[in-house]
Amino acid sequence: MTQSSAGLTVQSLACARGRRVLFEQLDMTLMPGQAVRVTGDNGRGKTTLLRTLAGLRLPHAGRVCWAGRDVHTEDAFADGDLLYLGHENALNPDLTAVENLTALRALHGCRGDIRAGLQRFGVEATADRPCRTLSAGQRRRSALARLCLDGARLWLLDEPAAALDAAARQVLGDVIGAHVAAGGLALFTTHEALEIPQTPVRSLTL
Numbered sequence: 001m002t003q004s005s006a007g008l009t010v011q012s013l014a015c016a017r018g019r020r021v022l023f024e025q026l027d028m029t030l031m032p033g034q035a036v037r038v039t040g041d042n043g044r045g046k047t048t049l050l051r052t053l054a055g056l057r058l059p060h061a062g063r064v065c066w067a068g069r070d071v072h073t074e075d076a077f078a079d080g081d082l083l084y085l086g087h088e089n090a091l092n093p094d095l096t097a098v099e100n101l102t103a104l105r106a107l108h109g110c111r112g113d114i115r116a117g118l119q120r121f122g123v124e125a126t127a128d129r130p131c132r133t134l135s136a137g138q139r140r141r142s143a144l145a146r147l148c149l150d151g152a153r154l155w156l157l158d159e160p161a162a163a164l165d166a167a168a169r170q171v172l173g174d175v176i177g178a179h180v181a182a183g184g185l186a187l188f189t190t191h192e193a194l195e196i197p198q199t200p201v202r203s204l205t206l
């Protein structure tokens with residue numbers, strides 16, 4: 001594998017909603033050990049971009065490749081390559097955080113200690129309560145505990161810091177920093193200040 005084919009490459013990408021083009025001519029490369037922060041006003045297309053990078057939406061124009069393979073026309077992501085965390089927490093409200101993460105772990109075939117992940121994000125005390133009884137920040141922290149389980153190389157995180165207090169934002173920054181330092185790739189959107197210690201983070205503004 002050549003160096004240029006080892007990561008995520010975006011070429012002349014345009015995304016649209018209906019007839020409205022949100023952005024165009026976007027070129028970007030994200031390589032192992034790199035992080036990108038995507039910013040932009042509400043409605044500029046950050047979520048649309050992440051869903052397109054994940055292969056969940058077709059681009060209006062251009063290409064997105066993972067390890068040299070087109071994510072929209074080829075089976076580019078192998079099991080365990082991608083972790084996509086959307087705006088929503090994707091937690092079943094009737095299940096506990098432990099039950100939700102157990103299901104996710106089985107679905108994605110990943111390993112990792114669920115309770116240790118919840119502890120890292122400071123929600124071990126609410127780990128066995130149905131998620132519908134948790135506050136917005138506790139739900140987000142519980143969903144983020146998934147980052148501690150997953151061995152995926154590419155993290156696409158949509159507003160991971162939403163609803164988090166300063167302490168949880170710091171943990172999130174540390175977890176992303178450790179992932180990138182270990183050779184992972186991370187691209188995230190954020191409206192909040194999110195420090196990623198000892199990690200150069202490039203900015204992409206839509």
Ligand SMILES: Nc1ncnc2c1ncn2[C@@H]1O[C@H](COP(=O)(O)OP(=O)(O)OP(=O)(O)O)[C@@H](O)[C@H]1O
Nearest residue numbers: 017018022040041042043044045046047048049206
């Ligand atoms: N289901 C939809 N149908 C039609 N248009 C949509 C739909 N979802 C989003 N849009 C439009 O697409 C544009 C981009 O939305 P997107 O969610 O990607 O923006 P964003 O930058 O992530 O916004 P925010 O910061 O508010 O989360 C917005 O102007 C929005 O109105």
